[in-house]
Amino acid sequence: MNEVQNAVQNALISRRSVRSYKSDPLPRPVLEEILEAGTYAATGMNRQSPIMIAITNKDLRDRLSALNAKIMGSDRADPFYGAPVVVIVLAEKKYPTYLYDGSLVMGNLMLAAHAHGIASCWIHRAKEEFELPEGKAILAELGIEGEFEGIGHCILGYAEGDLPTARERKDGYVYWLE
Amino acid sequence: MNEVQNAVQNALISRRSVRSYKSDPLPRPVLEEILEAGTYAATGMNRQSPIMIAITNKDLRDRLSALNAKIMGSDRADPFYGAPVVVIVLAEKKYPTYLYDGSLVMGNLMLAAHAHGIASCWIHRAKEEFELPEGKAILAELGIEGEFEGIGHCILGYAEGDLPTARERKDGYVYWLE
Numbered sequence: 505m506n507e508v509q510n511a512v513q514n515a516l517i518s519r520r521s522v523r524s525y526k527s528d529p530l531p532r533p534v535l536e537e538i539l540e541a542g543t544y545a546a547t548g549m550n551r552q553s554p555i556m557i558a559i560t561n562k563d564l565r566d567r568l569s570a571l572n573a574k575i576m577g578s579d580r581a582d583p584f585y586g587a588p589v590v591v592i593v594l595a596e597k598k599y600p601t602y603l604y605d606g607s608l609v610m611g612n613l614m615l616a617a618h619a620h621g622i623a624s625c626w627i628h629r630a631k632e633e634f635e636l637p638e639g640k641a642i643l644a645e646l647g648i649e650g651e652f653e654g655i656g657h658c659i660l661g662y663a664e665g666d667l668p669t670a671r672e673r674k675d676g677y678v679y680w681l682e
Numbered sequence: 683m684n685e686v687q688n689a690v691q692n693a694l695i696s697r698r699s700v701r702s703y704k705s706d707p708l709p710r711p712v713l714e715e716i717l718e719a720g721t722y723a724a725t726g727m728n729r730q731s732p733i734m735i736a737i738t739n740k741d742l743r744d745r746l747s748a749l750n751a752k753i754m755g756s757d758r759a760d761p762f763y764g765a766p767v768v769v770i771v772l773a774e775k776k777y778p779t780y781l782y783d784g785s786l787v788m789g790n791l792m793l794a795a796h797a798h799g800i801a802s803c804w805i806h807r808a809k810e811e812f813e814l815p816e817g818k819a820i821l822a823e824l825g826i827e828g829e830f831e832g833i834g835h836c837i838l839g840y841a842e843g844d845l846p847t848a849r850e851r852k853d854g855y856v857y858w859l860e
Binding site: 509514515537545603607610680 | 734779786833855
């Protein structure tokens, strides 16, 4: 493998979902790179059905965390694990591939972050959040029209401690028909 | 940015969906690398709900193509655009995140392929295929049990001609709440 192949392959294999973060903010230029990578995810017919909302505002981040915890029915303090940045990915439901499209955006965000030395994790319940008035109010505030479904939160921050090691891959992940 | 950051960021931004392939086969070791990258996609609670079926057998690939065209209701000769390899990603429906999980596997496959100089495209209608007896027969032949839903086909091959250029990203892809 050449160096580019190595770098990308290693990034794909060494990315981990991180559940402990420092509160330090992230540099805006790096966040912009990560979000740009998100916009280049493949989408069905290149219709670019997703959108991303990057939240660095602490008050809003904390309110969203509380809402997420409430949906989870948990009293755990912070489903975002202390991460200072939350990127919400939503996708427009009128496109039949919206759910797949939004997922690929999430994947690009997590991988770009990892390449930049920033930890990430997919946090769910975005779907439920944006079915509630609190979620809809965020979209309205941003002037976003159309029927969007929450796909996921990509939480971002510097990892607290070492990256977790990968659990073994399951047996029977890959089959060949040659 | 350092070299690793550059390599990954560039790969994320320069990957394209390719719709014209040479029929040349792909080296098995490279395919194995690509599939390995797929197994390291994030999955909900790390439950690894997806599986991948790598099809290099021309007869089966052609039968699958014909089935896909039939579902599409099209007489187009080959929905796999001549690509010699088709990796089918399915995911087990008992896990609530299965659809997101399978999509992330697709994303890893497409990106790893690109890093290795191999073109790819997500081809849909895997869901419909594996609801049909023909699809179920493939799973049965492989001894795969459980309720799996088809997520997508990642077609792989050497691009015929140049990679397509990226269409412009839409306005309003990214919002900030700072």
